[in-house]
């Protein structure tokens with residue numbers, strides 16, 4: 001883009017909001033005068049800086065210039081069909097009946113080890129007392145004035161726990177866990193909540209069969225709808 005073009009583009013971008021030659025149009029039209037002056041000064045300064053940069057290095061100026069139109073190669077490729085591999089990468093949802101659960105397995109004691117390194121800082125020892133969500137306890141509190149909703153007291157499906165942990169945790173590194181780690185952590189959190197025993201193995205076969213304490217604590221909000 002030539003220098004005059006660049007100025008034209010700069011001036012049309014600024015002028016569309018501030019009016020030709022800086023006379024206020026839409027933005028700040030009713031604002032105090034100093035605000036108008038500052039806005040105009042910023043526009044002029046941006047144009048001047050861009051011209052200086054172009055003189056020093058035209059290539060670098062072009063590379064640094066924010067483009068209004070995105071080059072085809074940099075677009076999000078809208079309109080192109082997603083490949084099966086791309087879809088599989090997103091399609092990681094687990095159904096309540098265990099549909100889509102992957103290979104792998106884990107026990108509560110294996111999960112305790114992973115928890116101690118990847119989860120404890122935010123969720124506390126034994127799933128409570130950390131800065132973030134309480135993961136265990138709260139049983140029988142749902143009708144209290146301040147219910148403590150946890151995996152054990154509230155969640156209706158054990159499979160959701162695997163889905164959530166694998167998808168979203170650790171909070172700062174989502175989807176970094178292996179399937180075995182996600183099964184083991186699921187097992188550990190279920191054991192902490194007294195739902196399974198220390199030596200129970202969680203996998204695609206056993207996890208959907210875990211009966212959650214609050215499974216029947218939900219009611220259909222629209223009874224007329226077919227379930």
Ligand code: HEC
Nearest residue numbers: 118119122132133135149150151164165169170171172185
């Ligand atoms: C950096 C802090 C951090 C770490 C580390 C972390 N979490 Fe979390 N966790 C959070 C936050 C914040 C939330 C609430 C997220 C929200 O509500 O969107 C959460 C929510 C959860 C929940 C849902 C609780 C509920 O009842 O809604 C589970 C289960 C969970 N984390 C498990 C884990 C596991 C397992 C690990 C270790 C692999 C882990 N988290 C590591 C911060 C963390």
